[in-house]
Amino acid sequence: MKRWIAFWNILDKDMRTYYLKPPNISWGLIFPLAWTGMFFIRSGRGLDSILTLLPGMTAVSILFGTTSMLAVTVTFEKRSRSFERLLLAPLPLEFLMLAKTGGAILFGMANAFVPVVMAAFLADLSGVAWSLFVPAVILIAVASTFLGLFIAVAVSEVFEAQTFSNFFRFPMIFLCGLFFPIEKLPIFLKPLSYIIPLTYGADVLHGSVHGGNTMPYTLDLSVLFVFCALLFAASLWNIKRKWIL
Amino acid sequence: MPARLSYSAMVSKTELENAKRAASVREGENDKMTEAIVAQDLRKNFEDVEAVAGLSFEVRRGELFGFLGPNGAGKTTTINMLTGLARPDGGRIQIGGIDCTGRPKAAQHLIGVVPDESNLYPELTGFENLCFCAALYGRGKAERRARARELLETFGLAQAADRKFGGYSKGMKRKLTMAAGIIHRPEILFLDEPTTGIDVASARQVRQLIADLNHSGTTVFLTTHYIEEAERLCHRIAFIVSGRIVRNDTVERLVQPIQEKHRVEISCANPVDGLEEKLAASFPGLRFKAASPTQVRVEADHPVPVGPLVRFLEDAGAEVTEARRMRPSLEDIFVEATGIEAGAMQGEKEKRGTGQ
Numbered sequence: 001m002k003r004w005i006a007f008w009n010i011l012d013k014d015m016r017t018y019y020l021k022p023p024n025i026s027w028g029l030i031f032p033l034a035w036t037g038m039f040f041i042r043s044g045r046g047l048d049s050i051l052t053l054l055p056g057m058t059a060v061s062i063l064f065g066t067t068s069m070l071a072v073t074v075t076f077e078k079r080s081r082s083f084e085r086l087l088l089a090p091l092p093l094e095f096l097m098l099a100k101t102g103g104a105i106l107f108g109m110a111n112a113f114v115p116v117v118m119a120a121f122l123a124d125l126s127g128v129a130w131s132l133f134v135p136a137v138i139l140i141a142v143a144s145t146f147l148g149l150f151i152a153v154a155v156s157e158v159f160e161a162q163t164f165s166n167f168f169r170f171p172m173i174f175l176c177g178l179f180f181p182i183e184k185l186p187i188f189l190k191p192l193s194y195i196i197p198l199t200y201g202a203d204v205l206h207g208s209v210h211g212g213n214t215m216p217y218t219l220d221l222s223v224l225f226v227f228c229a230l231l232f233a234a235s236l237w238n239i240k241r242k243w244i245l
Numbered sequence: 246m247p248a249r250l251s252y253s254a255m256v257s258k259t260e261l262e263n264a265k266r267a268a269s270v271r272e273g274e275n276d277k278m279t280e281a282i283v284a285q286d287l288r289k290n291f292e293d294v295e296a297v298a299g300l301s302f303e304v305r306r307g308e309l310f311g312f313l314g315p316n317g318a319g320k321t322t323t324i325n326m327l328t329g330l331a332r333p334d335g336g337r338i339q340i341g342g343i344d345c346t347g348r349p350k351a352a353q354h355l356i357g358v359v360p361d362e363s364n365l366y367p368e369l370t371g372f373e374n375l376c377f378c379a380a381l382y383g384r385g386k387a388e389r390r391a392r393a394r395e396l397l398e399t400f401g402l403a404q405a406a407d408r409k410f411g412g413y414s415k416g417m418k419r420k421l422t423m424a425a426g427i428i429h430r431p432e433i434l435f436l437d438e439p440t441t442g443i444d445v446a447s448a449r450q451v452r453q454l455i456a457d458l459n460h461s462g463t464t465v466f467l468t469t470h471y472i473e474e475a476e477r478l479c480h481r482i483a484f485i486v487s488g489r490i491v492r493n494d495t496v497e498r499l500v501q502p503i504q505e506k507h508r509v510e511i512s513c514a515n516p517v518d519g520l521e522e523k524l525a526a527s528f529p530g531l532r533f534k535a536a537s538p539t540q541v542r543v544e545a546d547h548p549v550p551v552g553p554l555v556r557f558l559e560d561a562g563a564e565v566t567e568a569r570r571m572r573p574s575l576e577d578i579f580v581e582a583t584g585i586e587a588g589a590m591q592g593e594k595e596k597r598g599t600g601q
Contacts, residue, residue, distance in 0.1 A: 002383020009380035017368045081364040085425075087330060089381035090354035 006091055007099040014103035018073050024107070027065075029114055035060055036115050039179065050123035055205030056178035057115035058137065059198055063144045063169060065111035070104040070148035071161035078243065079158070087243070093236060101145045108141035132208035132217060139224040140201035146231035147197070153238040178202045182214070197227035279342060281306045281433050281464040282327060287336035289322050289488075296322045298488040299336070304466055304481075306432075309459045311479030312468040315585055319488040320468040321361060324435050327466070328358050341432055354382070357431030361438045361468075363418035367411030371402055371421050374410050375428055382429035389428070396424040401450070416447030423451060433464045440474060452478060476575040484582050492582045496575065503573035509543040509551055510536070510571055514564040527557060542571075 018024065036057045040049060077083040086096055119125060151164045174180060175189060176198035182190060193199050200220040207213025213220070282304035289297040297319040304310040312320050325331035327338060329349030338345045340352035365374040372393050379389030397403045400420040405413065410421065419439065427434060436455065440448035455478060459465050469475050475482050476496055483493040492499065516538035517523075524533045524541065531554075532544045543549050555565050579585070 005383045005385065006381045009377055013366070013369070013377055017366065080367070081360065081362060082366050084330060084360065084364055085378065085381065088328060088353060088356075088358050090350065091381070092350065 003091060003095060006089060007095065007102070010086065010096070010099035011102040011106075014073065014100065015106070018069060019103050019107040024069065027068075031061065031064055031111075033114070033118070036118060050119050051125075051210050054115060054119050054123075055202060055209050057119075058112045058205055059140055059176070059178055059202050060173060061111040061115055062108040062137065062140045063172065063198060066104045066108035066141055066144040067148035067151065067165045067169060068162070069107060070101060070145055071152045071155075071165050072158055073104075074100065074149065074152035075155060075158045075161045078152075078156070083243075093239065094232075097149065097232070097236060097239070101149055104145040104148060105138075105141045108144055109137055112137045112141065127210075129208040132204055135221060136201050136204035136208065136224075139221060139228065140198065140205075142228045143197040143201065143224055143231065146228055146235060149235040150231050150238070153235050153242065172196050172198050175199070176202045177206075177214075197224055197231075200224045200227075279306060280304065280339065281308070281341060282310075282466060283337070283339035284323070284327065285337040287323065287326060287338065288334045289319075289326060289331065290334055296488055297326070297333075300485070300488070300490055301336075302483055302490060302493055304433075304464060306464050307459070307462055308481060309455070309465045309467065309479050311475035311482040312466065312485055313470070313472065313475045313482055313579065314468075314485035314583075315470065318485045320485060321437055322488075323485070324358070324437050324466070324468060328356060328435055329353055355432045357426040357429065357434045359423045359426035359434070359436045359439055361441065363415075363422040365410045365418070365422055365425055368409060370407050370409055371397060371413070371417075372406040374421065375425055378425040379428045384429065392428055396428060400424050400454070416443040419443050419447060419451060420454075423454065427458065427463070431463065433466065434458060436465060436467045438468055438470065440469070440471065472574075472576045472579055482575070484579055486583045486585065492578070499578050500573060500575055503577055505546060506573050507545050507547060507549050508571040508573060509549040509554070510567075510569045511541050511543065511554065511558065511565060512567040512569075513539045513558065514566050515539065515562075517558070517561055517563045520558075520561075520563070523561060524554070524557070528554065 036053060039053045039056065074083070077086075086100065087093075089096065091099075116125070147168065148165065151168065152161055155161050155164055171192075175182075175185070175193045176196050177193060178198070182193045182199070185193060200215070200223045203213045203215050204217055204220045204224075207217060207220075280303045282302075284303075285301050287297055287300040288295075300319070300323060302310075312323065314320050322331060326333045327340065327345075329345070332349065333346075336346075341355040343352040343355070345351045366377070369377060375393035375396060376389045379392055384392065394403075394406075397406045400423070402417060402421060402424070405417060410418065413421065419442075423436070423439060426436075439451050439455065443451070452474060455465060455467065459478075467475070467479065479496060481493070481495050482499060483490045485491070513520075520538075520541055521533045521535045524531070524543075530545060530547070531549060534542045534544070536542050543554065549570070551568050551570070555568055558565050
């Protein structure tokens with residue numbers, strides 16, 4: 001019970017001090033809106049393109065919402081030494097980091113539903129398999145958040161975190177099959193697609209929205225889960241190695 | 246011109262209280278006493294630098310233990326290892342009877358830490374910061390709110406409770422950081438240079454709060470570079486230099502060897518040639534050392550006869566402006582043990598403190 005009090009308060013503080021601040025809310029709304037508009041116009045197929053674009057927009061919104069915020073907030077707290085307060089609390093490191101990343105996961109999930117709500121006004125979403133869509137959103141949010149955490153603990157400056165994040169994020173968008181089918185990528189880039197967690201998340205999202213998945217859902221979700229576990233374990237290892245000197 | 250005699254050897258009320266507390270801590274050794282902190286052969290290297298080189302010490306329950314040393318001596322590294330923020334390269338740690346060797350989090354529920362820099366959240370108010378810190382130790386909402394209000398009152402910060410921590414003055418930040426360190430009523434409190442870089446009034450208040458906390462039963466591990474602070478507050482003091490403890494004892498025992506010595510410092514307005522030699526020739530039972538061309542220090546194993554000395558100097562043509570009977574202090578012991586001038590150490594830290 002005591003641990004959960006700490007968990008909830010860390011989550012609550014992060015939500016209030018970082019994620020629910022007006023600039024972040026506007027970022028969470030404007031960014032998916034801008035990307036949706038851009039691809040909507042680019043497709044030239046009018047409202048018919050909405051369902052095709054929705055998986056990509058959802059995944060990109062999660063990816064940017066989680067990685068950008070977490071990488072900056074954790075790095076900032078480490079620099080200002082307020083992170084030491086958390087490290088001194090009688091909480092297992094795994095539990096502490098789950099609390100610390102909880103806000104980013106929720107923020108990413110909330111971001112995911114911005115394009116969904118927009119699409120609901122423009123297209124018929126009755127055919128969407130929500131039982132697949134929702135778990136995929138959760139797992140993409142968790143994997144993206146842990147990627148942000150991995151980046152945050154690998155660097156020491158906020159600007160490094162931002163640069164490093166983009167180094168991962170932009171290639172991921174174009175290699176994961178969200179906007180360009182993996183089959184159409186040059187042969188030498190294809191292997192890269194399969195070592196990106198977003199590829200598996202995007203596949204489930206495509207399948208759940210318009211049935212265009214290329215791999216079995218169980219494989220997609222399992223691989224995503226493994227990515228989550230690996231990124232979290234790598235981040236914890238890095239924290240112990242680099243922060244607890 | 247008549248000499249103005251002043252005596253700085255007054256034993257303060259605080260020191261008497263300190264001695265009483267030290268005695269009570271020692272009395273307790275036999276019954277409830279076990280060690281609150283045990284460090285055995287602690288070692289820590291940062292690449293080629295040996296930050297801590299085989300430290301061994303014990304802090305008893307209820308004790309106020311001082312860790313005194315210059316900048317870079319290894320004080321903060323030691324605290325970090327004891328509190329779980331740094332991993333020792335070797336040695337053994339026991340906190341509150343719990344073996345923490347290789348298990349840095351095992352005793353974190355027993356300890357409170359006030360770091361050398363105020364590290365609360367600038368975007369939260371003083372009240373929110375304290376409530377958040379209490380929540381980290383699993384305290385319920387009503388309890389943490391009541392405790393936060395109590396501490397804000399105790400530390401004289403009630404008026405600033407709803408102001409953001411980022412807007413606090415340095416002294417206020419220090420006090421709130423200290424309040425955050427004790428929000429969960431820890432058995433053992435680690436204080437890393439709690440009065441560095443803050444104004445005199447705040448420092449005095451912080452020192453009083455530390456003494457009060459210790460009186461109420463909290464074991465305190467205090468690092469400081471202020472010798473007087475350590476002497477006034479602590480039961481026992483360890484001098485640390487270059488990662489090694491060079492002395493570790495009670496304040497009484499540390500000053501014991503020089504307690505019997507008597508010292509007088511005589512200042513003159515004008516320099517007198519061969520002053521030291523003239524005095525030595527006329528007062529064979531006393532030892533003289535010229536501190537400057539106009540100042541001479543007199544030392545003896547018996548009370549120094551100030552009147553004859555002053556008369557002798559005035560007859561020799563010196564215009565005596567002051568004759569001070571000096572009480573041998575912990576500073577003398579520190580300088581003797583470490584070879585570091587206390588003033589230089591303090592000056593260095595003050596520069597750092599004001600720059601924070």
